[in-house]
Amino acid sequence: MTMAAVIERRTAEAPARSRDSRIASVEIIPDLASAEPAWRQLEAQGQLSTPYQRFDLLSHWYREVGARENAAALVVVARDGERRPLLLLPLVLEAWHGLRLACFMGGKHTTFNMALWDAEFARQATLADLTALLAPLRAQSAADVLALTQQPRHWRDVLNPFALLPRQPSVNDCPVLAIxxxxxxxxxxxxxxxxxxxxxxxxxxxxxxxxxxxxxxxxxxxxxxxxxxxxxxxxxxxxxxxxxxxxxxxxxxxxxxxxxxxxxxxxxxxxxxxxxxxxxxxxxxxxxxxxxxxxxxxxxxxxxxxxxxxxxxxxxxxxxxxxxxxRALDLGIGSDDYKRMFCKDDEPIFDSFIPLTLRGRLAAPAMSGLNRTKRMVKRNQTLLNLAQKLRHTFR
Structure with a gap:
């Protein structure tokens, strides 16, 4: 059974489960066309998102790259009691060593990954809101693990609400020039x-x-x-x-x-x-x-x-x-010499591995540990040289 077929059975709107949250409902959408109206609304002026999460960029990525890799769209839209979108998570479902991972769209082509937020809601979002968002994903077993990598801690001076979840520094840093x-x-x-x-x-x-x-x-x-x-x-x-x-x-x-x-x-x-x-x-x-x-x-x-x-x-x-x-300019993740000529600071970016099922509870700590190890290797020149030699040998 394909990933798309699995998600297709889980398109019904699911009620959020926290009375302390502004989120009244969470919808899991298996195709970009159905998600586009809410997506466009959250891209409008005054909302909070990075340009990497624009519909006009990710729709091309999904059609040309994601779908070819058998990734299935899994777009999560949270709404308030008046059906206004509060946030949209542009995800795909991928198979990884027998697990179902929900990851951000864009793969290796996006430096920053983030939900699209109603800006006012993002500034006030609490852990109760995130709990309400995740509850339907857990209830429907839409994935085993939410693997949310390369997220900026702040965007336009607003704290990324996902920073309230368990997190760790990303494998790579992103050099940035503040203006x-x-x-x-x-x-x-x-x-x-x-x-x-x-x-x-x-x-x-x-x-x-x-x-x-x-x-x-x-x-x-x-x-x-x-x-x-x-x-x-x-x-x-x-x-x-x-x-x-x-x-x-x-x-x-x-x-x-x-x-x-x-x-x-x-x-x-x-x-x-x-x-x-x-x-x-x-x-x-x-x-x-x-x-x-x-x-x-x-x-x-x-x-x-x-x-x-x-x-x-x-x-x-x-x-x-x-x-x-x-106000800022960056040259993508990694510490290439030419990037440091222009960008002297680093953008704090983080990863979160959130288990959604029993299998996910076993896998998320392992995925977290693997990324911690990769980060350690990247910061130790001896280990990095050894890893590069091994990679060239096996290639």
Whole structure:
């Protein structure tokens, strides 16, 4: 029996079970089309969610990647007594070593995972509300474990209510650059670093390069055609697996980059440096008016790579978003050297493994321990080197 068939029998609305909660009902929805109206409502201005949880991004991921991997949609919507949505959990149900895991949609392509919240409700949410949310999931045995990873502790200065649940630090940190209102360019990047980039930039000037954000479908298609030619070569150069070659990933990225947002822009924005002869570098990411988060990038294989075009493009992106009043910028999880050049702080992100069934009570501590071990290895250079050697050997 497929995962989708299991969920299909559990679509009835289930009453929340706490009189102390504003949540009056919880609905478990097995398809994105039925969940879309509540989803769109919770994306509206004044609500609280990250741009990674936009319907226009995750619907492309689910159709092109999640469904190919036999993941089944499991969207959880909590409503108040007047049927207004208070929160939406965009989950999929996956099989893992004989267990049913409910995980956030987006897989490895989302840096941050979070529910979509009514902002007022998020600010006032209590443990009683979360208990009311989880009760129907436990009652219906919709999954064995809620594996909720890479959640930001705060978003737009509001505490993520899921931080009230048992939690632990995520495997990886996320370097972040905080942008104070009215910050001078030298507050964001030091004068010495800017001078270094200026020297490299002068050498690129001979190419007559330009910086821009792709706005037309034709520009988006052209830049992605280049990206999918160059990125596999860069990944092979670094002896890394090419995640962009996995089934459906290219179609997901192309669809999300072209998906228009109601207020303008695209679900994924592409920033580029180009000259007449070639594309020099691109950085693509998500933005919500307050924060830019990078998703993927690459740079040219030509001699122009000697002039650090990726760093020059990143500086341009930072300056652009600072001028637009953004408050933060991140380059995704991981502590690559180039990320630390720009982002000196770390975003607190956490994981929660919540058991929903008896089997889940046995599995959740093991999953928690596995992630703690991974985090420890990432922070011990000797263990990390050993793990990388073993991975290369078995590959």
């Amino acid at each position: 104070a209102p009215g910050a001078a360019p030298t507050d964001l990047l030091s004068n010495s670093f800017r001078r270094r980039l200026k020297g490299k930039e002068r050498k690129l000037q001979a190419s007559g390069y330009r910086y821009h954000v792709a706005s037309s479908d034709a520009d988006i298609d052209r830049l992605l055609d280049w990206f999918f030619r160059v990125k596999p070569l860069r990944m092979a150069e670094q002896k890394l697996p090419d995640v962009f070659a996995e089934p459906g990933v290219e179609q997901f990225i192309r669809g999300a980059c072209r998906a228009p947002l109601p207020g303008g822009g695209r679900a994924i924005d592409i920033h580029a440096l180009e000259c007449d002869e070639e594309v020099i570098a691109i950085f693509a990411g998500v933005a919500d008016g307050a924060r830019f988060s990078m998703m993927f990038n690459t740079y040219t294989l030509s001699e122009r790579a000697r002039y650090s075009p990726g760093l020059i493009l990143m500086r341009s992106i930072i300056d652009r978003h600072a001028e637009q009043g953004y």
